């Protein structure tokens with residue numbers, strides 16, 4: 248930008264990894280101001296509210312985000328929900344461009360009878376609860392046991408199963424919410440079954456997560472040897488060039504689990520494959536899960552598809568955690584691809600309609616751009632691609648001068664009555680949580696309620 252010219256203003260909606268990677272790249276480009284919004288008083292998205300509490304190293308990525316927040320031209324507006332406190336059109340009135348990075352917070356449904364019985368819950372809610380998300384502060388889960396079933400074969404399924412099996416000793420050094428630690432201490436769950444509709448070669452979890460299941464302090468991992476006999480097509484695929492290292496390593500680990508003699512721990516995680524849920528059973532609450540055995544058939548594009556054999560079985564259980572994926576929601580004024588659960592876009596430029604020209608000044612990154620998959624680092628490349636396109640459009644003169652600026656934005660938000668949390672206010676929350684945690688040998692003790700977060704942000708006790 249030429250010296251003396253007014254800065255280019257960009258709003259970013261969602262302070263998770265995608266929002267922060269975009270912030271960092273924009274601010275380093277020079278001559279740009281970033282206003283980063285989040286509906287929560289706290290930043291960092293799923294790094295705070297998704298990543299398992301017993302994985303503190305992964306959460307240390309927030310140091311990178313703190314550095315971005317310290318760059319000149321950055322402002323954080325926590326506790327401001329776009330769509331409620333300010334609209335898309337209003338954001339465009341106050342910025343040259345808007346990048347939507349608000350993630351994919353909803354759960355995918357199974358579409359089977361009994362799904363809404365008490366005791367059948369989406370993993371999204373359980374994850375939010377143990378991670379101290381304010382929306383989950385009043386959630387309660389029936390942990391009487393003795394058996395829970397987790398449906399799904401991804402990393403989130405493994406996370407929730409592991410969290411149910413950790414000992415108090417293992418939990419007490421984490422930033423798991425105090426409510427969850429107390430409830431898990433009373434848990435009567437002795438067995439967690441993780442149910443995958445296909446075989447171990449097709450499971451979506453990553454190898455380190457799978458390996459961790461075999462290293463739990465007080466839970467054995469159990470696999471029926473018959474479940475890990477590979478069908479001919481899976482075996483051939485693993486031998487060929489198309490299989491990735493993760494699939495090969497996962498199969499090896501699962502086969503090792505199947506050959507293990509249990510250590511005799513009090514609890515167990517059972518990995519079951521080639522079975523799909525058919526019905527969640529119970530009158531007033533979950534009492535069991537009817538499953539059907541599957542076989543693998545080669546589907547379109549040569550992938551292995553699960554096909555029901557008709558052979559059914561009932562697993563007695565009191566809790567079903569449905570972990571079959573997250574899903575994005577639309578936001579008023581933004582073109583949305585309902586089937587994909589993403590904002591309609593072409594490599595980050597938001598489109599008015601499929602195949603049509605981009606909407607000038609509107610962009611997206613992260614899970615709401617490409618769907619709910621990929622690790623934290625995946626969002627860096629994704630956000631950088633979007634910012635590169637924004638900078639190209641800026642250079643090409645596509646971005647219009649907005650009629651209003653920062654002062655008018657502040658006045659508008661004040662008029663809406665939004666209690667805004669700026670970055671120093673978040674740092675007061677952070678300081679309080681980490682200091683309280685330090686005294687207990689934990690990374691932090693999370694404040695669980697929005698009103699307590701806001702109070703702490705104001706400097707209150």
Ligand SMILES: Cc1cc2nc3c(=O)[nH]c(=O)nc-3n(C[C@H](O)[C@H](O)[C@H](O)COP(=O)(O)OP(=O)(O)OC[C@H]3O[C@@H](n4cnc5c(N)ncnc54)[C@H](O)[C@@H]3O)c2cc1C
Nearest residue numbers: 261263264265285286292293297329349350613614622623
């Ligand atoms: C349970 C779970 C465990 C995971 N564990 C790992 C792991 O161990 N390692 C790893 O690398 N990756 C992990 N991931 C993946 C990683 O968390 C994601 O790749 C990443 O967080 C996606 O980033 P995002 O910025 O797109 O979305 P998010 O992180 O979801 O951030 C979106 C932000 O937008 C905000 N928001 C939503 N709606 C609005 C609105 N209307 N207005 C304003 N703000 C809004 C939200 O409050 C949130 O802060 C995990 C994911 C889950 C679900």
